[in-house]
Amino acid sequence: MTRVAVMGAGSWGTAFAKVLADAGTDTVLWARRSEVADAISARRVNPDYLPDVVLPANLVATTDAEKALAGARAVVLGVPSQTLRANLAGWRDLLPPDATLVSLAKGVELGTLKRMSEVIREVADVPEDRVAVVTGPNLAKEIAAEQPTATVIACADHDRAVELQRACSNAYFRPYTNVDVVGCELGGACKNVIALACGMAAGLGFGDNTMASIITRGLAETARLGAALGADPLTFAGLAGLGDLVATCASPLSRNRTFGERLGRGETLAQAQEAAHGQVAEGVKSCRSIGELAARNGVDMPITDGVRQVCHEGLDPRVLTAALLGRERKSERQ
Numbered sequence: 560m561t562r563v564a565v566m567g568a569g570s571w572g573t574a575f576a577k578v579l580a581d582a583g584t585d586t587v588l589w590a591r592r593s594e595v596a597d598a599i600s601a602r603r604v605n606p607d608y609l610p611d612v613v614l615p616a617n618l619v620a621t622t623d624a625e626k627a628l629a630g631a632r633a634v635v636l637g638v639p640s641q642t643l644r645a646n647l648a649g650w651r652d653l654l655p656p657d658a659t660l661v662s663l664a665k666g667v668e669l670g671t672l673k674r675m676s677e678v679i680r681e682v683a684d685v686p687e688d689r690v691a692v693v694t695g696p697n698l699a700k701e702i703a704a705e706q707p708t709a710t711v712i713a714c715a716d717h718d719r720a721v722e723l724q725r726a727c728s729n730a731y732f733r734p735y736t737n738v739d740v741v742g743c744e745l746g747g748a749c750k751n752v753i754a755l756a757c758g759m760a761a762g763l764g765f766g767d768n769t770m771a772s773i774i775t776r777g778l779a780e781t782a783r784l785g786a787a788l789g790a791d792p793l794t795f796a797g798l799a800g801l802g803d804l805v806a807t808c809a810s811p812l813s814r815n816r817t818f819g820e821r822l823g824r825g826e827t828l829a830q831a832q833e834a835a836h837g838q839v840a841e842g843v844k845s846c847r848s849i850g851e852l853a854a855r856n857g858v859d860m861p862i863t864d865g866v867r868q869v870c871h872e873g874l875d876p877r878v879l880t881a882a883l884l885g886r887e888r889k890s891e892r893q
């Protein structure tokens with residue numbers, strides 16, 4: 560692949576741009592703020608998001624979207640889910656014809672209940688085969704430290720997925736392809752909500768049995784939603800499902816898990832938000848949109864609904880625990 564533009568120099572946008580540059584791909588990283596672009600150009604560091612990482616010399620940073628997008632074969636979108644529509648609308652007229660549009664974001668849009676690939680298709684007015692998704696157990700800080708990781712590149716057009724796979728394969732980053740875009744996106748969005756629940760459990764002082772139970776039942780409700788929306792059930796046993804759930808629910812690096820832990824310890828939503836220092840915990844918003852998507856499709860997602868009630872209706876996490884355990888007894892397969 561000749562040239563890739565990464566739009567968004569937050570934690571994951573910066574780490575993914577490093578992955579591409581380390582794979583030998585000509586990569587330009589677009590930052591919103593000139594301080595960030597200047598620090599990357601002058602000192603090879605992103606002080607706000609990855610202060611301890613030396614970025615590769617072949618990674619170019621700019622605040623000029625036109626310059627970043629000119630001649631790009633792939634445009635990687637690394638902004639938070641709820642801002643993707645507005646950001647992309649601003650770049651629409653600059654997108655190179657036939658570039659693959661790649662989402663890094665893990666969320667479902669509030670209001671429209673659309674997945675990120677659907678938002679991209681709508682805003683950029685492109686067919687589904689031009690849109691790809693990168694998802695999996697990909698904590699940005701670990702990848703920036705070059706710790707070995709696998710990921711999934713999902714695209715309806717297998718050839719485009721392979722092209723992107725080549726562009727980002729390196730000694731520490733191993734991407735697999737998948738044609739199940741729906742399943743891969745739902746896995747990435749839903750696991751953030753389940754990680755909030757695991758964080759709450761940790762904040763309440765619960766141990767590994769509780770975590771494993773939430774992860775497994777969280778996967779069950781994610782797979783139920785996937786089945787209703789046409790996903791391949793096997794996707795949820797893969798990197799975009801189980802893989803990402805395990806990484807996010809277990810890691811202190813996860814913003815969603817950390818956010819949930821604060822709520823579990825009794826902090827309010829506002830206190831937890833303040834402590835996040837502007838870093839995005841996508842599940843806080845997506846618990847609403849995913850819950851609505853589930854309701855619209857007649858799918859029961861009790862953990863997701865409970866997380867929504869804690870985040871947005873002030874439910875005490877201890878009351879949520881009792882409510883989940885007190886639900887009507889049923890078969891594991893229901």
Ligand SMILES: NC(=O)C1=CN([C@@H]2O[C@H](COP(=O)(O)OP(=O)(O)OC[C@H]3O[C@@H](n4cnc5c(N)ncnc54)[C@H](O)[C@@H]3O)[C@@H](O)[C@H]2O)C=CC1
Binds near residue numbers: 572
């Ligand atoms: N950080 C991680 O480990 C991973 C994050 N992701 C996903 O990638 C997406 C981006 O996450 P991060 O890079 O971690 O977020 P972040 O909070 O570290 O960075 C967000 C970036 O988007 C830019 N941005 C543009 N418009 C914005 C607006 N209106 N409001 C806020 N920020 C705006 C910010 O300037 C910043 O560069 C999220 O959907 C997240 O779930 C996925 C895998 C790993």
Ligand SMILES: O=C(CO)COP(=O)(O)O
Binds near residue numbers: 696751812
């Ligand atoms: O998506 C991630 C890991 O795959 C990052 O999780 P957080 O957004 O919770 O930090």
